Amino acid sequence: MGREAVSRRPEPADEGGLRGRKKRETRDRLAHVATLMFIERGFESVTIAEIADAAGVSKMTVSNYFPLKEDLVFDAYEGVVDSLARVVRERRPGESVLHALRRSFSASLNEQHPLNGRCTPGFARLVYDSPRLRAREREIDEQREAALADALAAASGARPDDPAPGLNAAQLAAVHRVLVRSVRELIRAGTREEAVRAHAAQLATAAFDSLEPVLGDHCIRADEPSA
Structure with a gap:
């Protein structure tokens, strides 16, 4: 969860960057310490005071970084929220939204990534065992x-009252939601890593194929103009 620190001493003009980096490092450390404690003892059994003590900070510091206790577990949630919309924004020239999302999911399978649900067995059990964490994940x-719907509306030039972006986003987001839950359930059950990847790839093929007749040609990005 932590980010690798930059070892060189920054120039004075970089003080803002240094402060920002220290804040990110503190945030990462709090999330890491808390998640390990949650995995060991259960989410509901660990208090903010105990996390603060283990991390060597005050309760107020923990709450300042994480107003919701649940986000000590889902500390990367902002990136997760934007993950599908970002794929839409960054799709290749000549590529439809569906094909971009399909490509990105397939490319992510060899690593732990917000798009595919891969995680440690401890994390999978932690979320499964906590109603509060499952509610926060929903x-x-x-x-x-909603972020995906906004991206689709921008990509298609839809009017504000056009329901199509929301309907299409619901279908595309549902595919990823099912894939993530399926992958995490296999991990929770102790399935070997190779089998998890193979199952995810097979399920993704079936899921994206099912949307091909409806969304295969939707929002194809225009080719970039020649120089």
Whole structure:
């Protein structure tokens, strides 16, 4: 969860960057410490005071970085919320939204990534065992779908009252939601890594194929103009 620190001493003009980096490092450390404690003892059994003590900070510091206790687990939620919309914005010339999302999911399977649900067995069990974490994850899923709908509306030039972006986003987000839950369930059950990847690839093929007749040609990005 932590980011690699830059070892060189920054110039005085970089003080803002240094402060920002220290804040990110503190945030990463709090999330890492908390998640390990949650995995060991359960989400509901660990208090903010205990996390603060283990991390060597005050309770106020923990709350300042993480107003929601659940986001100590989902500390990368902002990136998750934007993950599908970002794929749409960055799709290749000549590529449809569906094909971009399909390509990105397939490319992510060899690593732990917000798009595919791969995680450690401890994390998979942690989320499964906590109603509060599952509820928070559903909220994040809804925000991700809304962000995707906004990206589709921008890509298609849809009017504000056009329901198509929301309907299309619901289908595309549902595919990723099902894939993530399926992958995490296999991990929770102790399935070997190679088998998890193979199952995810097979399920993704079936899921994206099912949307091909409807969304295969939707929002194809125009070719970039020649220089």
